[in-house]
Amino acid sequence: MTFFDVAAIPLHILYTMSSVLFLPMCTSPMFASCLDMMQYVDLFSCILVSLAMFFLFPLSYKHNGIRRGSLESRYGCNLSTTMTGPKLKHRLAVFRADGTLETAYEFVGSVPFGWLPESTVQSVAANVSDRMAISGSKLTIFQLDEAIMVNELAEINAQCASILNSVSLANAADVREYTEPLGPSITGEGRKYCIALVAVWIVPPEPAASARQRSLTPIVEDADAIDAREDIAQLAQQRRSPSTGATNAYLLSDQVVGHLAAAYNYRPPELAPPPLAIYHPTFARFRREMATPAESMEFTPAEVSQAWELIDASLRLYPNKGERRDKIRNILAFNGQPFWNGLEIPVNETTIKSDGGNTLFIDFGIPVVYPGLGELKNGLGEGGCDPSDQVHGGYIKVVSSKQYDDVRRVSCCPALLIGFSGPILVVWGAVFADRFFFERLACVYVGPQSPASSPSPAPGRGRSDLEVGIREVAKLLRTFHNSLQELRAHYVALKSKLSAPNPTIPSPSRQTWAPRQGRLPQRTPLTRVNPAQFIHWQSFTTKERDQYQLSYKSRLTNDITKTVFYASMARVLPSKLPQQNVVVKFTHRYGETGHRLLAEAGLAPPIHYCAFEESIGLWVIVMEYVPGQNLVFGDLREPNVIVSQPGESICLVDFEWCGPCEDVLDSQGNVLEYRVRYPTSISLDAGITWADGVTREGAIMKEHDIFRLRYMTLPIR
Incomplete structure (x- = not known):
C-alpha cells in the first residue's frame, strides 16, 4: 500500500460523510472531478480541497423541502432556476375555488412557465391571469413540497386529484421566508412535465345588490355571462x-355537470342541451324536413344516384378507415368541396385533424370558418371511440381556439356535425352559447330500411326495403345540403362585423390559416357579447297588429334546459314608448288557456304574446316580468294556514319568521336588513316534517317553503 493509498483513507471517509450530509453537492460533476485529482496530492492538500468544496457550494446544502407555514406564497419572492434537465417542461396547475376553506378545488387546466432569474411569485401570477383570462379574482400561488412528474398533459388532472381540497393542499405545499428562493432541485429524465407550482383561482362573490330588487336568480347577469x-x-x-378525449376513460371525467367545458349532448342525461332552434332557424328546418315522409317528396335522378352510391360504398367492408374514406370522398361534395377530404385545422399554436368538414373563406384577413365537421370510423366499435363524441370534441377545440376569437364575438358558431361509423350516419347540430350544446338531428342507417307505413295494395306503389333506404338517404343528403348552405350564409352575413385580427393574409386555395412565423395574431379587444343575445327570435306582432322588438339580457333559471329568458320589449311604432321588462319562454307545449285565466284573476303574469313559431318549432310565450321581493315565510305549518272560505280562499297568519332570504344591502354594500333564520328554539321533533337543511339558527330558504307547501298539499299523508 503506497503513501497515496494511506492518505486517501480519511478522504474517503470525508467523501462518505459528505455524500450523506451534502448529497446535492457531492453528486455534482465538478466535485467528482476534484476527487479524481486528489490521489495525486498529499493528504493536507486533500483536506484543503474538501473544505473548499464545502464553502464553494453553500446553496446546494439547503434542504429541498419547504418549512411548514402559511399556505399563501408572499408576492415578491424570487423563483429560483434550480429546476433543470433536458426536455423537462414546466407547467403550473390551476385550480378553481369558491372562496371557502372547506371547498374542494376544481382542476381547470395548466399553463406553461419558465424559471427565470427575475421571476417572482407576482410575475407568475400575472402570467397565469393573462393566459387563463382571469380578471377580478384572487389568484394565490402555492409551491409543492414534491413536484408532480407526468409524461402527458392528460395525466395532470388525475395526479392532482389527491390535493384538490384545502387541507390536502396545506399538507402538500409550504412557503419559505420572504428572502429565500423558491423551487426544488429536480432533474428531468426523458420527455416529462414537471408540476412544481399550483395556482388557486378564488372566484369572486356575486356583486352586492339589493335583494329586494331581484326576484328570479339568473345563471349569470350580463357581465358575468360574457366573462x-x-x-x-x-x-x-x-x-x-x-381522438383521445373521446375515449371512455376521459369521457368519464370530462362529461360531468361540474365540468364547464363539457359537451351538453345528453351523455349523461344530466348534460341535456336546450333546443338549438332558438339559436338558429336551420336546426328547426332540418328537423321539420327530416320528419317529412320521403314518400311524399320528389327527388331528382342525380339525388337518387348519389344516395345509391353512398349506400353501396357504406355497406361494403374495408381493411381500414383510409380506404373507406377514399371510396366515399367524391360521393359527398358540397359547394364543390369533397366533405371527406381530411382537414388540418389550426388550433392555437398547433393543429387538429378532422376526417371531414366544410370550410368557408369569407375574405382576406378573416380566419377560415368551419360550418361542417365530420369524423369517420371503419365500422361500429372501430377506432377506440364513437365518431360522434370525437367530432364533438373537435368542434369544441375549434370554436374555443384563439383563431375563432372574433367569430365567437359575433356568433354562437352554429355548425352541422357528422359521425359516420360503417353504415350508421348521425347528424348533429352544434352551437356555443352558455355552454357547448349539441343536438342530434338525424340518425340514419345508410342501407335498406323498412317502410314507415304498411305496404300499399295499389298497383305500382310498393317499394322494397332498398328503395325505401335510397329515398331516406336522398332526403337526408338534400336536407344536409340545404342546411349547410344556410349556415354558410350566416357566416357570410357576419363579414361586416368580423374585424381582421392582424394575421398574414391567407390564400383562398388553402384550407388552413396560419400566421407568420408560427405565431398567433394579436387578439383584438372583444366586444362584450351576452350569449342570450344569440337567440334569433327577436320580434313579434300581436293580434292587435302592434310590432315589438326584443332585447335579451340573461337567463332566468339555473337549469340550462329551461329556455326562460329575461328581456326588454320595445314597440316599433311609435318608438318613443318606454321599454318594458318581459319574460320570454320557449317550450314544446303550453297551456295558454289556463295561463290567461289565472292572469285575469291576477294570479299569473299578463301575456303579451303566445303562439307556436315555425322558425323555432316551439311555443313562444312573452309575458310581463313580475319582480319579486325575495321573502320567505318560514313557519309554513297547518296551524298558520286558515281557510276563510272552504274551496275558495285561504290566508296565512303568524309572520314571526317571515323576512328576506338574502341580506339586503345598500349601494355601498352595507347590510340594511339581515336574512332571516330559524329560531334556536325551533321544534325539530318527529311530529313535524321539515325540509332537509332546516336547523336551529339556520338560514330560512325558499326551498324550505316550497317543500312545506308541497307536503301540505299531498292528498294523503
Whole structure:
C-alpha cells in the first residue's frame, strides 16, 4: 500500500460523510472531478480541497423541502432556476375555488412557465391571469413540497386529484421566508412535465345588490355571462385531442355537470342541451324536413344516384378507415368541396385533424370558418371511440381556439356535425352559447330500411326495403345540403362585423390559416357579447297588429334546459314608448288557456304574446316580468294556514319568521336588513316534517317553503 493509498483513507471517509450530509453537492460533476485529482496530492492538500468544496457550494446544502407555514406564497419572492434537465417542461396547475376553506378545488387546466432569474411569485401570477383570462379574482400561488412528474398533459388532472381540497393542499405545499428562493432541485429524465407550482383561482362573490330588487336568480347577469363564456373557451383549450378525449376513460371525467367545458349532448342525461332552434332557424328546418315522409317528396335522378352510391360504398367492408374514406370522398361534395377530404385545422399554436368538414373563406384577413365537421370510423366499435363524441370534441377545440376569437364575438358558431361509423350516419347540430350544446338531428342507417307505413295494395306503389333506404338517404343528403348552405350564409352575413385580427393574409386555395412565423395574431379587444343575445327570435306582432322588438339580457333559471329568458320589449311604432321588462319562454307545449285565466284573476303574469313559431318549432310565450321581493315565510305549518272560505280562499297568519332570504344591502354594500333564520328554539321533533337543511339558527330558504307547501298539499299523508 503506497503513501497515496494511506492518505486517501480519511478522504474517503470525508467523501462518505459528505455524500450523506451534502448529497446535492457531492453528486455534482465538478466535485467528482476534484476527487479524481486528489490521489495525486498529499493528504493536507486533500483536506484543503474538501473544505473548499464545502464553502464553494453553500446553496446546494439547503434542504429541498419547504418549512411548514402559511399556505399563501408572499408576492415578491424570487423563483429560483434550480429546476433543470433536458426536455423537462414546466407547467403550473390551476385550480378553481369558491372562496371557502372547506371547498374542494376544481382542476381547470395548466399553463406553461419558465424559471427565470427575475421571476417572482407576482410575475407568475400575472402570467397565469393573462393566459387563463382571469380578471377580478384572487389568484394565490402555492409551491409543492414534491413536484408532480407526468409524461402527458392528460395525466395532470388525475395526479392532482389527491390535493384538490384545502387541507390536502396545506399538507402538500409550504412557503419559505420572504428572502429565500423558491423551487426544488429536480432533474428531468426523458420527455416529462414537471408540476412544481399550483395556482388557486378564488372566484369572486356575486356583486352586492339589493335583494329586494331581484326576484328570479339568473345563471349569470350580463357581465358575468360574457366573462363566463370566454372563461369556458379558455378552459376548453386545455381539452385533450378529439381522438383521445373521446375515449371512455376521459369521457368519464370530462362529461360531468361540474365540468364547464363539457359537451351538453345528453351523455349523461344530466348534460341535456336546450333546443338549438332558438339559436338558429336551420336546426328547426332540418328537423321539420327530416320528419317529412320521403314518400311524399320528389327527388331528382342525380339525388337518387348519389344516395345509391353512398349506400353501396357504406355497406361494403374495408381493411381500414383510409380506404373507406377514399371510396366515399367524391360521393359527398358540397359547394364543390369533397366533405371527406381530411382537414388540418389550426388550433392555437398547433393543429387538429378532422376526417371531414366544410370550410368557408369569407375574405382576406378573416380566419377560415368551419360550418361542417365530420369524423369517420371503419365500422361500429372501430377506432377506440364513437365518431360522434370525437367530432364533438373537435368542434369544441375549434370554436374555443384563439383563431375563432372574433367569430365567437359575433356568433354562437352554429355548425352541422357528422359521425359516420360503417353504415350508421348521425347528424348533429352544434352551437356555443352558455355552454357547448349539441343536438342530434338525424340518425340514419345508410342501407335498406323498412317502410314507415304498411305496404300499399295499389298497383305500382310498393317499394322494397332498398328503395325505401335510397329515398331516406336522398332526403337526408338534400336536407344536409340545404342546411349547410344556410349556415354558410350566416357566416357570410357576419363579414361586416368580423374585424381582421392582424394575421398574414391567407390564400383562398388553402384550407388552413396560419400566421407568420408560427405565431398567433394579436387578439383584438372583444366586444362584450351576452350569449342570450344569440337567440334569433327577436320580434313579434300581436293580434292587435302592434310590432315589438326584443332585447335579451340573461337567463332566468339555473337549469340550462329551461329556455326562460329575461328581456326588454320595445314597440316599433311609435318608438318613443318606454321599454318594458318581459319574460320570454320557449317550450314544446303550453297551456295558454289556463295561463290567461289565472292572469285575469291576477294570479299569473299578463301575456303579451303566445303562439307556436315555425322558425323555432316551439311555443313562444312573452309575458310581463313580475319582480319579486325575495321573502320567505318560514313557519309554513297547518296551524298558520286558515281557510276563510272552504274551496275558495285561504290566508296565512303568524309572520314571526317571515323576512328576506338574502341580506339586503345598500349601494355601498352595507347590510340594511339581515336574512332571516330559524329560531334556536325551533321544534325539530318527529311530529313535524321539515325540509332537509332546516336547523336551529339556520338560514330560512325558499326551498324550505316550497317543500312545506308541497307536503301540505299531498292528498294523503
